Amino acid sequence: MFKDLKRVLIGRPLKNEALHGEKFGILWGLPILSSDAISSVAYAGQEILFVLFPAVGMLAFKQLTFISAGIIALLAILTLSYRQTIDSYPNGGGAFIVAKENIGEIAGVVAGSALSIGYILTVAVSIASGVDQVVSAFEVLKDYRVYLCLLIILLMTIGNLRGIKESAAMFSLPTYFFILSILIMLGVGVYKIMNGYQPEPLHVVKDTLQPLSLFLILKAFTNGCAALTGVEAVSNAVPNFKEPSAKNAKTVLVLLSTLVLIVFGGTSIIANYYPTDPENGAMLVQIAGMVFGQNTIFYYIITALSFVILVLAANTAYFGFPNLISVMAKEGYVPRQLSMRGDRLSYSNGIVVLSAIAALLIAVFNANVTSLIGLYAIGVFISFTLSQSGMFLKWVRGKSQNWLIKAIINGFGAFVTLTIVVVIAITKFTQGTWIVVIVIPILIFLMNKVKKHYIAVSKQLRIKPEELPDIGIETDVYKNRVIVPIESINKTSVRALRYAKTISDDVVAFSVQIDEESADKLRERYSMLNTEIPLIIKYSPFRKVVEPLLRFIESTEYDYHKGDMITVILPQFSVKSWWHNVLHNQTRLFLERELLKHKHIVISVMPLQLKDDNYVLTQPKYKDR
Incomplete structure (x- = not known):
């Protein structure tokens, strides 16, 4: 019975030779690996406003534009850096391999642990935020938030266990529809502004207003940096691209950054003219209500697509995490079973582990996006910092062609991302970053124990080639x-x-x-x-x-x-x-x-x-x- 159910849900096993057909090109790779970064438009801006609006009122929207510009500039730096990473490490592994080979094994394990946490939280944050979009439009579902999240995780797991090709076809088209819908919303929004649209003023409690401080701006900036998650997924998933895999991956990375520039940047600017109260629901849904009008077909389309794209953002992690963890498994830092492909040629064990931990986090944090984001960004930025630092050392030591320019790009990126790690750790320590600070050393300890075990087993089982001729199988040694x-x-x-x-x-x-x-x-x-x-x-x-x-x-x-x-x-x-x-x-x-x-x-x-x-x-x- 179980086998029959498995065949219905997942499909029949694929032969090893079918692996080439399971890889994707630019057309399918872009929506799969960019959905996380693109979806950030649905919650990153809102998370910035959560910090600024109660403190500085309407001034928050002007600061939102400046902060978004800073985040996009950082995205450009990361894009240049990861293009270099893809060229240097076309077999995947991203920050883990870069840090391990250029800084040391401990740094590699730290990067792998931090990035693994980032991927797990991508699933939790994206799905919880996606459900938020629906709850904003249909408040009757508010009490069922956690159950909806768990149901979506189950469906995502089944979809990804069906294999790369089928999940690509299943999850890609909505991403393109979302991009198109946001572009239409921006276009209509600009048109209304040019024709004299005046929004209803927001009510601001004067007693709560505070001076705009550097600390406040940094805190808002770190909230918005959630928009940068997903960039590293392309470098981790290079082996999943069709040949020339490195070239296709770099093209997808550039297209991803361009789309984030247009979608995230455009939404941050238009929010100045369509101001939203972050406490009254999802920012994107509120803007759509003002642009198209409440209870219009386009309003519900934006709501539905916002939900879908946020769910699909989790799918980026379903490609990134199993690929990363498979590389770490081959290196001996996690159980070998995580390096094995399943019936449909996906890393099925990694998919199941990712779903199980993400589901647990959603249940523990009651699907609260703000609480989860406190855990979210720090892991990703630790991996960013180690990856940039590793590439900086690679150029300085190797002194290859144009090494100085490359080293400056990666060195500056490492400095900026390290600064963000420190700011996140300070500003969000009480919101949950302390958990990550504790979990990463525990993961490092456990991974090193696993590695030590595999080394010990290998030494005890190894037979040297020169010893083989002297070993007889036909023997009377045993009775x-x-x-x-x-x-x-x-x-x-x-x-x-x-x-x-x-x-x-x-x-x-x-x-x-x-x-x-x-x-x-x-x-x-x-x-x-x-x-x-x-x-x-x-x-x-x-x-x-x-x-x-x-x-x-x-x-x-x-x-x-x-x-x-x-x-x-x-x-x-x-x-x-x-x-x-x-x-x-x-x-x-x-x-x-x-x-x-x-x-x-x-x-x-x-x-x-x-x-x-x-x-x-x-x-x-x-x-x-």
Whole structure:
């Protein structure tokens, strides 16, 4: 049943050869990887106003334009930097690889951890903000905010598990429609202004107004810097582009920056003429209401597309995070399973991990965008800083062609992004950045533990090439002796004993009993089997199973010699329905776990597949196979 449901939701598995067809070009790559940055128009401006409007009133809109200009200038610096990163590191990995190779392993792990947090929060912030757009228009849904977010995450997960090609077709067109709708809104808005449009004045509480300070501007600037998230996704996803992958990725990066310039910059300017109160709902929806009028078709189109684009912004993370984490897995810093492609050639394990953590954050923070943004920007800007610093060191050390210009670009970018990290850490410390400050060191510790484990395993398993000729496979080093633990005489234990005789002449049946009566009953039934295999029964007053078996193996009674291999065959029946497992003890699992700690013991499971309950009740006679 589960397999059938999986096929319906995700589709049939794809062959490895189909991977080339799963890559995207500029047309599909642009909306997929730019939706995060483009969608920022729906909440970045509003987050700036959240800081400025209560403090300085209508003056906030003029400052919004200046702050947006500063953010766009920073975007230009990052665009130039990441174009250089794509040229230098076309295999993906972005900030993680840049920092690791040019600064050091710790810096790489810090960048990877910070960027991973950024991607997870991209999903949480984008979806929570998207739901905000809908709630602004339909307040009846306000109490269902968290449930709507979780439902969307589930749908996004299924869509991305279907593979790159299908998710691209599914999620790309709405991005283009959103861009077109914003351009129409800007055009109509400018037209109305030129024809004498006058907005209704906003009510400002005079007692709350404060002087405009540098600290206030910096705090608003850091809120708006959420607009820059998603830029690094292009450098992480270079391997997902069709050839020439680096050229296509750089083209997408430039187009992304151009669109953000037009959409984010245009919206920030027009907000001066269509002022909105950030406390009264999403800024974009309010502007659409003033430009097109409330309850008009274009108003609802903008509302719907704002919701869709914010949801699709999360899709940028669904490409960036699995690609980043797969590179880190190949380097040994996270579990290897995260580097494996699933049935549809996507990094399915990374997709599931991303969805699970994002869903948890939404539930914990009650889908509050402002609270989540406090966590959001700092992780991304830490990765920006390390990436820029890494590229700066690369140019200074390598002194390749035009290295000085490249170093100045990356050095200035590193200085600016580091400044923003410090400002975010100070201004938003009480809003949640302290969590990131604590989580990143924990992630670094855990990733280094994982790396250390993989190195230790590799050293213990490695056989040097020069040692291979001296290793013989056909050898008399090992003598195989077999033990079959049995609880009673039934079809599973009989099958295990039969199999044991096919692999060794030295077979013992072993049973642990808790009283004499049970032991006598087992001896009586065992004697009726007409077998030469001896039965050993040990008493366990404390109801232990593994310890008596190990003591028997090591005892003089068993006559174990160093170098002998002990094969323990565990009889096991498998039930038809998953819930049947709850009704049976799992002694085999405990035996396996303990016995696998001993290098001279081999575990073998002898299965017996049971039939459906209804079949057995209607067909009482069925043969052992």
